[in-house]
Amino acid sequence: MFSRHQSMAFALGFVVRAAPALAAGFWGLLVLRAxxxxxxxxxxxxxxAAAAAxxxxxxARWGGVWLGALLAERLLxxxxxxxxxxLNERLTARVNRALMEKMNRFAGLEPFEDAAFYERVERLRREASYAPMNLSIFLGQVLLAALTALPLLLLVARWGWVYPPALLLSTLPYALAGVRLQRLVWETVVGTSPEARRMxxxxxxxxxxDLAAETRLFASGGxxxxxxERNFRAxxxxxxxxxRREVLVSGVYVLPSALGLGWTFGSVLKGGVGVGGVVEVTAALHRLQAELALLVEALGMLERSLYYMDELRAFLEAEPRITGGRLRLNPGPPEVVFENVSFRYPDGRVALADVSLRLEPGRTAALVGENGAGKTTFVKLLLRYYDPSEGRVLVDGVDLRELDLAAWRRRVSAVFQNFGRYALSLEENVRLADLEAREPAGPALAQAGAAELVSRLPAGAVTLLGKAFGxxxxSGGEWQKVALARAFYRKAKLLVFDEPTAALDPRSEARLFARFAELARGxxxxxxxxxxxxxxxxxHIFVFKAGRLVEAGDHGGLLARGGEYAxxxxxxxxxYA
Known part of the structure; x- marks a missing residue:
């Protein structure tokens, strides 16, 4: 994917950008601790040596140095x-912000349809709470162990220049095996991601x-x-x-390291270093062995963290397929024309086939048909969550792909089948539709038939909704009214209601459509x-069947025709009779 120096450069840059002052302080303290x-x-x-002499x-002098070093260790x-x-908290927050910002740049829905891409996003999201922190921790451990080992190696070099290279070479096989092992660990994580998600x-x-009633009725908990359990076992x-492989690697590759230490110790003693030298070399080799072991372990774990950063970098560098143009439209109600439009989803499913129709500006039209007829796919193309596989969508005579996408969507308001139920206050739930507007949510709630809901909530419109935060x-119908209020709050020139009354009772539905007729004027x-x-x-009513437009007309004319609509x-x- 990326070379190791590219990965390290990206990771270091990410850490520094997350908190420059903290990163500098952290690494400065590492040098002192080393x-x-x-x-x-x-x-x-x-x-x-002084005691022997x-x-x-x-x-007294060296005792002071010793005490000062111990005190510094306790303070540092x-x-x-x-x-x-x-630093860890700032780094984790930066990773999560980067994930959210990048996902917000995907104007279409393709990330959620591409299984491999979505799997990567889910893996990044799951590990975002600890992988960036691990990067900081293990990078710190590598630097600390390396910086600590360096002066110790210099001490050992006083008894012979050959000893430091010998010690490092004896540790190298263990280090390389550890890095390869962490690669295997990451491949295992990637390979078991589907099982982890199923668990x-x-x-x-x-x-x-939300599913408690059904799981108890059907006794599906078992x-x-x-x-x-099946996925856990896998x-x-x-x-x-x-x-098991990690234990084996540790056992096999620790032998060269032990031989290197033993040879160095024996060779130094043969040189006759005196009492002080014996103590110094023993202490130096003991601490050096510990630091080299920590260095090797931290290198392996850092390698594991770098694989996460490689995944993050690949995600951040992915380019969206849906990109906006530069043209802007006049502010009036738009005319929309579908011109020989066909669409296939990434998995090959044909959702629309050669659809041509016109939505007249300032008029209300309807799309009807059985489930799976292609109605919701039509809406996704209208809002440019996808581009047509064939044909084109024109808005006021301009190809939708040439329009400024953000400006186009600001002119649209919608209620979707799967509308949002946000763990925010009622007021905030509604005002999400237009974060720049200053008007209160009350009028939109009244238009959606939710005025009574406001009066029943303990704190009115500022009452927190949803179980996520208590x-x-x-009810389902009340949530749908909130979604309708959200759509009404935005002063849009194109209104799209995709199954807007599925959770409403007949009386509420009749009232809603009466209000909708008033709001849709113009x-x-x-x-x-x-x-x-x-x-x-x-x-005007357009009748869809199996992805095709099969009929069009008004209610009376379609009934008289005796076709699919009739x-x-x-x-x-x-x-309902």
Missing amino acids: LVPAGVVLSVGRLA GDGDAL DPLSGMVEGN DYATGVVLSP FWARFY LHARGRAVR GAEL RTALLVSHRLASVRTAG ELWRLQSER
Whole structure:
């Protein structure tokens, strides 16, 4: 994917941009902490030599150095911990912000349709709470161990220049094996991502308050527990294999390191270094062995963190397929023309086939048809969540792909089948439609028939909604009224209602459509529904079947024609008779 120096440069740059002052302070403290062990080892050796020689002045001097080094170690550790904790929090926040900002740049819905891409996004999201922190921690450990080992190696070099290279070479096989092992660990994480997601899904189903009634009625809790267990066994088997290999690697490659230490120690002693030298070399090699082992381990874990940063970089550098043009339209209600439009989803499903129609400016039209007829796909193309596979969509005679996309969407307001239920206050839920507007949400709530809801909530429009943070829970119909209020709040020139009354009772539905007719005056409006009674007052009705436009006309004309619309009307009339 990326070379290691590219990965490291990106990771370091990311850390520095997250918190420049904290990063500088953190690395400065690492340098200071790295000098302390060498000072301790050197002072211990000098103390032993002074004691053997009976030199009281040297004992006092080197005793002071030893105590100073220990005191510095005690003071620097908590200070470094504080700076590292602050840096970790800032780094984690920066990663999460980067993920959100990048996802917001994808103007279309393609990331959610591409399984591999979405898998990467989910993996980045899951690990965002600890992977950036691990990068900071293990990068710090690598630098600290390396900087600590350097003066110790210089101490050892006093007894012979050949010893430092010998010690490093004896550690190299273990280091390379550790890096390769972390690559295997990352591949295991990537390979088991589907199992991990299924495990999360199973626990989410069983613990979800929204699904509690159904799981209890159908006694499906045991099914989900078994579903979880199957995926856990698959994930756990791969994890066990990696951990066994880790133990094997540690056992095999620690031998060259031990031989290198033993050879160095024996060779130095043969040179006759005296009591102080023996103490110094013993302490130096003991600490050096610990630091080199930590360095190797931290290098392996840093490699694991760099794989995460590679994934993050690849995601941040991915280019959206849907990009906006530069043209802007006049502010009036738009005319929309679908010209021989066909569309296939990334998995090859044909959703629309050769559709041509016109939405007249300032008039209300309707799309009807059975489920799966292509109505919602039509809306996605209208809002340019996708581009047509064939044909084109024209707005006031201009290809939609040439328009400023953000400006176009600001002219549209919509209620979708899967509308948002945000854990915010009622007021905020509505005003999300236009964050620049200053008008209160009250009028829009009244237009949506939710005025009574406001009066019933304990704190009125500022009441927190949803269970996520302990707010008031609403019924499905009440949530739909909130979504309708959100659509009304934006003063748009094109209104799109995709199954807007699915959760409403007949009386609320009738009131809503009466209000909608008033609000739609002077705007281009599109009603999408499979309930024909909801759209019979529309000026023009388009009938879809299996992705094709099969009929068009007004309610009376379509009934007289005796085609698909008339058949659907008859079936629905019999159902509700």
